[in-house]
Amino acid sequence: MKLAAAIDAPSFGWLKLELPSLVVLALLWQAVAMLVGDPVLLPTPVATVMAGYDHLMAGDLLFNLGITLLRVAVAFVLAMVIGGAIGIALGRSPALDRLFGGWLSVALNMPALVTIVLCYVWFGLSETAAIVAVTVNKAPTIAAITRESARAIDRPLLEMSQVFAVPRLRVLRKIVLPQLAPSFIASARAGLALTWKIVLVVELLGRPNGVGFQIRTFFNYFDIAGILAYSLAFIGIVLAIERFLIQPIERRVGRWRQV
């Protein structure tokens, strides 16, 4: 139990080095802002935080963050499930891979902007179009990463389960998925960062709310402090999800390797 507890405990070592280094970044920003000397063009960190506080109090910050996070969550889950399933299928079946590997290459190289515009044209400026656009952008990356790790699944263990005629579902649960988990989490981590960036573009182009929409509004009014405040808030949330949700899961999944 001791070992398990040690691995599960969140580590706060990052407070020692990472936090001071972020403070240095803020100081640097402050220095550059003072050098530029134009509070509209480049507001100082303090002015940005104040702007963020105003938006928080006005209620629009939390509302738009919530909307955007919801879109990120739905698209992210869809992309992971669809991309993961495609990846496993292509990784386990050479025939399917030969047939559809080329499609995946096309999908991987499709510019995000093109998918977004096409989805809006085909499905209208709707929530469905937004979610589909993000999912279609993200799923191929997940599929490609999952395919690689599905190809690398331990053959001797599969042979063992074949000889013992272990039921298929049990093989999937106990042998295949645990081997895919590390790469699945790695792709989740990469995917999360990519997904929210695409969601912002989707919102900017065709939604009446969300962080992306708000940033376009700020752009129209030349409100740089607003743009920066919204960005900071969103980056903070995504980093928190990564550190307090994804990383602990990653450690848990890799526990047996540390024995």
Next chain:
Amino acid sequence: MSMGMIGLRLAGITRRFPGPRAKPVLDGIDLDVAPGTFLALIGPSGVGKTTLLRIVAGLDHGFTGTIAWSEARRPRIGMVFQEARLVPWLSIIDNLLLVADESARDEAMALLAEVELAGCETVLPAQLSGGMQRRAALARALLAKPDLLLLDEPLISLDRACAGRLRTRLAAYWHAHRPTVLLVTHDLQEAVDLAGRIVALAPDSGRIMLDRRIDIPAPRDPAHPAVAALLGELRDLARDWPMPPTPAAETAEDYFTGTGALRSVG
């Protein structure tokens, strides 16, 4: 006899591997194995014993020839590979239960005790020594209630005394359940102790060079003149066989604790 007995008939089994070597590894092997036979397969290294086992297990499809079972159904197979092939992220007990239902938990515990691994149920394979992992793999093969038990050097690298005890238990298991057994071994003594039939593959030709039935009931007294004579004959036969380097046997410390059985895991 709790298990349905299944025999097998190999006809003209030939296996070539791609490469410069022109001769097939196995060349037209014909072998009838009656249900419930304990057959030991001996021969020098690289002669195709493991290949033959993999063909019977359905893992090697690159051969010509036919395999037929004595029953209409395919047999339930239990196998001990050359390596333990335990799933590294599953505890030992969960590794066993992979090949059986949850209801077999008590039986799995009993089998672990049989292979002298009581107390190791909840540890991960990496916490056990190589020899202990092989013993767990043997328990897993038996838990599958096999009609056909394929053993590829199951007792190699075990501490000598432990190998001796497991040999006795394997013999007892076979007497109680009568599965058909194909045992690949380099240990001629082991073959003579356990098997009712010994088949030797010839070096280089890929054919069977000796096929001998042993009618003396096991456990066999090594001093029995017929047993001693057979062992002597096999030793003469095997004099020039290239043998694999003997893997380091378990030390006493490995046997008792493994590399970390005493460490706790969550």
